[in-house]
Amino acid sequence: MKLTVVGGGSTYTPELVDGFARLRGAFPIDELVLVDPAVERLELIGAFARRIFARQGHPGRITTTRNLTEAVDGADAVLLQIRVGGQAARHEDETWPLDCGCVGQETTGAGGLAKALRTVPVVLDIAEQVRRANPRAWIIDFTNPVGIVTRALLSEGHRAVGLCNVAIGFQRRFAGYAGVSPDRLTLDHFGLNHLTWTRAVRLAGQDILPELLIAHGNDLATDLHLPVEVLRRLGVVPSYYLRYFYAHDEVVRELLDRPSRAEEVTALEKQLIDLYADPALDEKPELLEQRGGAYYSEAAVALTSSLLNDTGDVQVVNTLNNGTLPFLADDAVIEVPATIDATGATPLPVAAVDPLYAGLIANVSAYEHLALDAALRGGEERAFRALLAHPLVAQIEKAEILTGKLLAHNRQYLP
Numbered sequence: 001m002k003l004t005v006v007g008g009g010s011t012y013t014p015e016l017v018d019g020f021a022r023l024r025g026a027f028p029i030d031e032l033v034l035v036d037p038a039v040e041r042l043e044l045i046g047a048f049a050r051r052i053f054a055r056q057g058h059p060g061r062i063t064t065t066r067n068l069t070e071a072v073d074g075a076d077a078v079l080l081q082i083r084v085g086g087q088a089a090r091h092e093d094e095t096w097p098l099d100c101g102c103v104g105q106e107t108t109g110a111g112g113l114a115k116a117l118r119t120v121p122v123v124l125d126i127a128e129q130v131r132r133a134n135p136r137a138w139i140i141d142f143t144n145p146v147g148i149v150t151r152a153l154l155s156e157g158h159r160a161v162g163l164c165n166v167a168i169g170f171q172r173r174f175a176g177y178a179g180v181s182p183d184r185l186t187l188d189h190f191g192l193n194h195l196t197w198t199r200a201v202r203l204a205g206q207d208i209l210p211e212l213l214i215a216h217g218n219d220l221a222t223d224l225h226l227p228v229e230v231l232r233r234l235g236v237v238p239s240y241y242l243r244y245f246y247a248h249d250e251v252v253r254e255l256l257d258r259p260s261r262a263e264e265v266t267a268l269e270k271q272l273i274d275l276y277a278d279p280a281l282d283e284k285p286e287l288l289e290q291r292g293g294a295y296y297s298e299a300a301v302a303l304t305s306s307l308l309n310d311t312g313d314v315q316v317v318n319t320l321n322n323g324t325l326p327f328l329a330d331d332a333v334i335e336v337p338a339t340i341d342a343t344g345a346t347p348l349p350v351a352a353v354d355p356l357y358a359g360l361i362a363n364v365s366a367y368e369h370l371a372l373d374a375a376l377r378g379g380e381e382r383a384f385r386a387l388l389a390h391p392l393v394a395q396i397e398k399a400e401i402l403t404g405k406l407l408a409h410n411r412q413y414l415p
Helices: 013-022 039-055 068-072 086-100 109-133 146-155 166-178 209-224 228-234 240-246 248-256 261-276 286-291 296-309 355-377 380-389 396-413
Strands: 002-006 031-035 061-065 077-080 138-141 160-162 185-192 195-203 313-320 333-341 344-347
Touching: 002 013, 002 068, 013 031, 013 039, 013 286, 013 296, 031 039, 031 068, 039 061, 039 261, 068 109, 077 109, 077 296, 086 109, 086 248, 086 261, 086 396, 109 138, 109 146, 109 355, 109 380, 109 396, 138 146, 138 296, 146 160, 146 313, 146 333, 146 355, 160 313, 160 333, 166 185, 166 195, 166 209, 185 313, 185 355, 195 209, 195 240, 195 355, 209 228, 209 240, 240 248, 261 286, 296 313, 296 333, 313 344, 355 380, 380 396
Parallel strands: 002 031, 002 077, 031 061, 077 138, 138 160
Antiparallel strands: 185 195, 185 333, 313 333, 333 344
16 A cells, blocks of 8 residues: 655644554555655655654655655555645735735635635646556545635546545544544534534434533633634534634734734744654654644544545545535535545535525635636636635725735746
């Protein structure tokens, strides 16, 4: 079994490697290839990854390369975790939208569109190389914005599934509250990537979310940065990205008064790189938890294993709608529980969605359709249309100004 990680020089990678090492009994691999153009960092990460494997007794081989063709040759699955433009581009995404009073964020709003425009062409080029190397290989996308990127891959006929760690994070948290193992819980989780709600948590067929909200609502609300009254009033748990919609103006004020997340991550990555360079370090450091992506490794191992071993189990992934949410187009990409087997991801039926959520889902899905059109075909007007459709912009003057800023800040990345 050969797996390739594109973006293997990321500071995230040791989290992934640790997961493959710990869960080797469930999913053994023979070779893990890390590919990245940043050679020095790639070699440092690669050496650390080998120490992690050695410490946990994993017999698999870890190799590193800059050559994408070589990396994907014969790969059974390819994991994408790239960031076009690095943290510097992310910092831009998180700052220039604030000039117009709009949220600056790397996966939604104007910043999210900028990231999509930079990322989609690169991902599709990688995917074509994967298809030429092994047309049966699966592509697992962890690259943001996951919904748009996965939609791009599927629109071009690639064997792809999108992955996010939000749902598995909630599952682990709810299991901790309930004092049970995570595999005993199932989530009624629906929406789009980074625009999801959990409206039921089932244990032995019974919904325990109401009692969890009573007992642990304050804890949840603190982490989501939303008033606990909102959670109890709605009776659902929104993903933390919903705060950009539910408390937009408050978030903008906060962002104007502190460093960007990109600046925070850049400082954190410097510390992580220093730790990874220590030849005595052979397990992921606690500091890595602050980088984000909690439980990414467990989700990635589970999804890869299910696709390659045809297990038919249920996981929350990003995949084609195909009528699951009847108010969306079939080719929209949704984030819901799905059966995972050798044919891919098949969404489970989803109960009728309250218009309170369906309206916002439909609005953002329409934006994603226009964003993908702009990413595939280019053009200032297409970027403007996507921004005008986004509920966090939705004003002509703002959309015009933000389009100009987006193009000015991303000229070097856009054809």
